Amino acid sequence: MRTVYVNGEYLPEDQAKVSVFDRGFLFADGVYEVTSVLDGKLIDFAGHAKRLQRSMDELDMKAAIDMDDLLGIHRELVVRNDLSEGLIYLQVTRGAADRDFLYPAEDTPPTIVLFTQAKPGLAANPMAKTGMKIVTVPDRRWGRRDIKTVQLLYPSMGKMAAKAQGADDAWMVEDGAVTEGTSNNAYIVKDGVIVTRHLGEEILHGITRKAVLALAREAQMKVEERAFTLEEALQADEAFITSASSFVMPVVSIDGETVGTGKPGKIVGRLREIYLEEMRKAAV
Known part of the structure; x- marks a missing residue:
């Protein structure tokens, strides 16, 4: 107990x-x-x-x-x-x-x-090798998503909608642009550039997000913090999420459409490797 x-x-x-x-x-x-x-x-x-x-x-x-x-x-x-x-x-x-x-x-x-x-095996999650399947849902949450409140009913509904469609999670979309996942920040990679939503009241200011972007820049990876559309996501070379519980996790399909090759990409794999290595070093 x-x-x-x-x-x-x-x-x-x-x-x-x-x-x-x-x-x-x-x-x-x-x-x-x-x-x-x-x-x-x-x-x-x-x-x-x-x-x-x-x-x-x-x-x-x-x-x-x-x-x-x-x-x-x-x-x-x-x-x-x-x-x-x-x-x-x-x-x-x-x-x-x-x-x-x-x-x-x-x-x-x-x-x-x-x-x-x-959570035994948290860092060795097999999904890191197979990738996640994502569906999209309208973003109907309150406006202050930057505050990490316990108002989690709508994200829970999003996860249930994903489960009903045989997917692993959902990304929320507002005015044609992806805001974030139900409990994670969302990213795409196109032509070697990592793109993720800019900070504001529309998304949670992810702690893992902050660390991953800093490590990406240290590794000389290109990063753009801006809104990206669902259409861009569907045409991306790679996609992934970050959160405290999943670290860096690849996304291989969105709404049934294959992302890139349909397998976890090299940039996502490298970011996960770097993140886990550096965070273990700094852990308290």
Whole structure:
């Protein structure tokens, strides 16, 4: 049985509880982060902690916990759950208060929950060799997608739509352009150039995205940060996604149409190799 963290306590998962009045439950008034663990160490923790703070700031949420203490909790959960390879999920909500659309009093303590998910073989995912099949869905989310909130119903619907069509995931499209995947950032490669949506309120500012683009540029790869159309994606030489849980993952078909050769490309393969190598070195 897993040990989880709830509001200052480490508890067996079957004893962990939060209030029915928690605003995360009533209003999706909360933010979250997911940090990968490889070899018992945290991948890009500093980036996730920084984005967590940004998300809270954007929602006028009080500082939930000191980031050094947060690192300590993550490490403790790794030890208590003997986690070698997997994920740590962190959620912070505005806390519990009687149901009201107005925010509760400023001294309302936030709710802080963390738990682990063991994922043996996370870095050796066989899909990295076969590639993902993607379908597209309209992007009908709220406008502030740059804030990593727990409002995940529409992305969940997108994943279910993909599953119903025999695909692995969905990319969301708005005004003819791809925004991002249901839980990942989206990329194409054309004539050696890596193209991904520019940062803005339309997409999540991916931590893995930031690291991958920096590593690509260090490797002298060409990068363009701009919107790309679904038509461009269908004509691309390669396509891929990035996320904390899948790292760099190739896409080999979109809406039933083959991308490039229909097999993972060289640029995507090289990026995944570089990313895993460098992130393992920097892991804490």
